[in-house]
Amino acid sequence: MLRSEPDLAGCCVSCTHVDSGFCAALFRACRAQSALPRLNQQFFSVRAGQQIKCQSEARDDVLVLCSGWAFRYIQLSDGGRQILRFLLPGDIFSPAAIFAKGMSFSAKALTQVQVSRLDGEEVRKQCRADELVMMEVFRSLGDNGRASYELITVLGQRPAERRIAHLLLSLMRRVAVDGVVQHHRYPFPLKQQHIADAVGVTSVHVSRVLALFRDRKILTIAEGRLEVTDLAELERLAALN
Amino acid sequence: MLRSEPDLAGCCVSCTHVDSGFCAALFRACRAQSALPRLNQQFFSVRAGQQIKCQSEARDDVLVLCSGWAFRYIQLSDGGRQILRFLLPGDIFSPAAIFAKGMSFSAKALTQVQVSRLDGEEVRKQCRADELVMMEVFRSLGDNGRASYELITVLGQRPAERRIAHLLLSLMRRVAVDGVVQHHRYPFPLKQQHIADAVGVTSVHVSRVLALFRDRKILTIAEGRLEVTDLAELERLAALN
DNA sequence: CCGCATGATTAATCCAGGTTATATCGCTGC
């Protein structure tokens, strides 16, 4: 399952994000250094539903999602689960963990995924050496921070319908950044239970709300795809201001 | 209201946190450089309830809370408000804004506060020059990230009683870090409305829950102080696992 | 002293969303 990738030219070759994001910056930085610093990078794949990184893991690596969808979450002992953030290709599993220890959440594959594992110390070295690599880490931290504060606001101040609208719109926008989207149809691998755990309602109620969205011709989720038919209304529901 | 502080020795002199935290690291770094880089630091004070930094502000400074309590929040157009984080002396108002732009929340003084304003570019220079200053920024980012994820989990998965317990315990612990606390009595300047806006319930319900806590002899809030009488029970309610 | 504002308390009523249960529709494996 775990295959080494000693060829630098092959760095992130299986990643669809060689031209932007963290991997791209890292790749560029490595090439710029003629000394061929050979990142000790490994790839591995995980099946849908499997855990990727558990809360107690003490290893100092940096994991980057290469393909597929995953999510960060916190598992409660009473069976509840809070999904903190969905991860798309190019996302770092735990950007904060690169420089500060103590983040404690788990991650799980939503679909079949490919993950790249980098050595923490090597990544930090590249951050110090190359301003752009560092900036990518900061961008990632900033995005996550902004998304966290939006989620807090949505969870604290909005009813279920608007929470779900906000989640769907956020995901749509992130998906649309890379990858061509046609006719407002987006790949959407989440089950209703994932939506439920992300916005803090039961899956029964998610089903109710999605039925409502269907009736009101706002959007439809079917066969792993999300089709938006009334973007303006969705944006109105998702709006935070 | 705005007084300049040209004397380096006076840097953070009015701050109670010269011996730890961000200001301390910065102070040490400045002293270590014999070139006397003179941080362009200004102090100002803000009365309770006044805004400190609004969402649209484009200035590139770093604000640090020197004394008093403040909080970050997002204002909704329908009158709702989500408090994102309470700030104690030594806290940076927006650590993420030092290196990444685009964070959009406001901040308000909860009590009368003293704030230190540093030039963003100078802070970044110190970060590059001194590893410890940089580490302080990362520690701050890490703390905020962890707190955000805890808050998301609490808001998404816990009923009002446990949300409030979690908030009170978190604040207690932060207050206890610096400043001697006697007999489980903590300074507590929040009004019930602040608790309400932080945990996403109405102030009416906060009053009910606090009455319940009083009846069950868990804790009492009175005269700007929080007195904990059953810490074990409070911890049980606040627990996330 | 009164008049007023701010915050806390408490009660009555209502509803969003939880809970529980049952049914349907693919799948996959046998």
Add this chain to the structure above:
DNA sequence: GCAGCGATATAACCTGGATTAATCATGCGG
């Protein structure tokens, strides 16, 4: 073929917390 399972749908019922409103305590300026 069908048994079993995961995901979705939908209905009946119940409750945590919202809403509204009335009351009370406190402090403060005149």
